[in-house]
Amino acid sequence: MDKSQERKFKPAPSPWKNIRAQVVFSFARANHANGLPQGSYSDLEASAPFSDPEKSGKFEGGFSLIMIVRYLESPVAKFEFIPSDANHPPYRQIKVSLPDTPEEPFVSLDLQPIPLISRPLLPISTAYVPMNLEIVMPPIPQSENWKENGLVGSDNNEWRSVRVDIAGKTGVIKVRGELGDGISFPELNWNGLWFWVDDAKMSCMNVGE
Numbered sequence: 001m002d003k004s005q006e007r008k009f010k011p012a013p014s015p016w017k018n019i020r021a022q023v024v025f026s027f028a029r030a031n032h033a034n035g036l037p038q039g040s041y042s043d044l045e046a047s048a049p050f051s052d053p054e055k056s057g058k059f060e061g062g063f064s065l066i067m068i069v070r071y072l073e074s075p076v077a078k079f080e081f082i083p084s085d086a087n088h089p090p091y092r093q094i095k096v097s098l099p100d101t102p103e104e105p106f107v108s109l110d111l112q113p114i115p116l117i118s119r120p121l122l123p124i125s126t127a128y129v130p131m132n133l134e135i136v137m138p139p140i141p142q143s144e145n146w147k148e149n150g151l152v153g154s155d156n157n158e159w160r161s162v163r164v165d166i167a168g169k170t171g172v173i174k175v176r177g178e179l180g181d182g183i184s185f186p187e188l189n190w191n192g193l194w195f196w197v198d199d200a201k202m203s204c205m206n207v208g209e
Contacts, residue, residue, distance in 0.1 A: 014162070014204065014205050014206045015203065015204060015205030015206065016202070016203065016204040016205070017203045017205070018201050018202075018203060019071060019072075019073055019201070019202045019203070019204070020071075020072040020073050020199060020200070020201065020202075021069050021070060021071050021072055021073075021197075021200045021201075021202045022069075022070040022072065022089075022090075022196070022197065022198055022199065022200065023067060023068070023069050023070075023166060023168075023196065023197040023200050023202070024067070024068050024089070024094070024111070024173070024175070024194050024195065024196040024197075025065060025066065025067040025068070025194065025195055025196075025197075026065075026066055026175070026190050026192070026193070026194040026195065027063055027064070027065055028063070028064050028066070028188070028190055029061070029062070029063055029064070035053070035058075035059050036059050036186075037180075037182070037186040037187065037188065038182040038183070038186065038187065039180055039181065039182045039183050039184060039185050039186040039187060040186050042151075042184075044140070044141045044142075044143060044151060044153070045140065045141070047141060048138065048139070048140070048141050050138035050139070056138075066179065066188065066190055068094055068096075068107075068109075069202070070091075072199070081093070081094050082094070082095070084111070086113050086118075088113050088118040088119045088120065088171055088173075088198075089111050089113065089118065089171075089173055089196050089198075090198075091111060092110065092111055092112075093108070093109065093110055093111065093177075094107065094108075094109045094111065095107065095108050095109075096108075096185075098184060105178075106178075106180060106181040106183065106184040106185050107177075107178065107179055107180060107185060108177050108178045109175050109176070109177040109178075109179065110175070110176045110177045111173050111174070111175055111194075111196075112173060112174040112175075112176070113173060113174075114172060114173060114174055114193075117171060117172045118171045118172060118173050118196075119171050120168070120169040120170055120171040120196065120197065120198040121169060121171065122169060122170050122171070123168075123169055123170075124166070124167065124168060124169065124170045124195075124197060125165075125166070125167040126164075126165050126166050126167070127165055127167065133163060133164070134161045134162065134163050134207055135161065135162045135163070135164065136159060136160075136161050137159065137160050137161070137162060138159050139153070139154040139156065139157045139158060139159065140153045140154045141153050142154075160206060160207075161206070161207035162204060162205070162206055162207065163203075163204075163205060163207055164202065164203070164204050165202065165203045166197060166200050166201070166202050167200065167201045168197040168198060168199055168200035168201060169197065169198060169199075170195050170196065170197045170198075171195070171196055171198070172193055172194070172195060172196075173193070173194055173195075173196050174192070174193060174194075175190075175191060175192065175193070175194045176191050177191070179191075
């Protein structure tokens with residue numbers, strides 16, 4: 001049998017270039033004294049050596065980023081957000097849940113526009129940010145049933161770096177709700193002001209490509 005016919009999920013290798021999307025994101029500074037919050041690792045990742053601070057080192061803290069992307073086009077899938085009567089932003093709620101428990105979202109955010117500043121007028125491009133925005137990822141273990149559940153691991157034991165570039169126009173919105181449950185995603189108190197980028201152009205690629 002053709003191996004490609006055995007796969008339930010279509011391969012989508014790097015790079016992804018100029019993918020159209022809508023993005024909401026916010027920054028926070030993590031407290032290194034408390035270590036990584038519960039839910040930072042999935043079950044597979046929690047069993048890997050890099051999740052053990054005795055082997056990979058203690059969490060040093062620093063700035064953290066939470067980013068939710070609605071892909072308007074994607075080589076993998078399309079995402080549905082709950083629409084809003086307002087245009088800025090065009091959706092009023094974002095929910096994220098596991099495939100087998102759609103009625104129990106572990107992320108449920110309410111988005112509210114702010115007069116004058118929610119309209120995306122400010123140009124933004126991560127290409128001009130004077131910081132290293134590479135996302136460094138350890139080798140990920142693979143599920144034994146990856147063909148069914150999509151939990152695909154790394155091809156080897158190498159650490160990899162990925163860069164996500166975003167360009168578009170941004171506005172500011174007010175966000176309330178539940179961000180994480182401490183199991184499927186860290187329970188974070190990031191209510192407040194978030195940025196959103198309308199009709200963003202995103203590129204995702206392995207560093208060095």
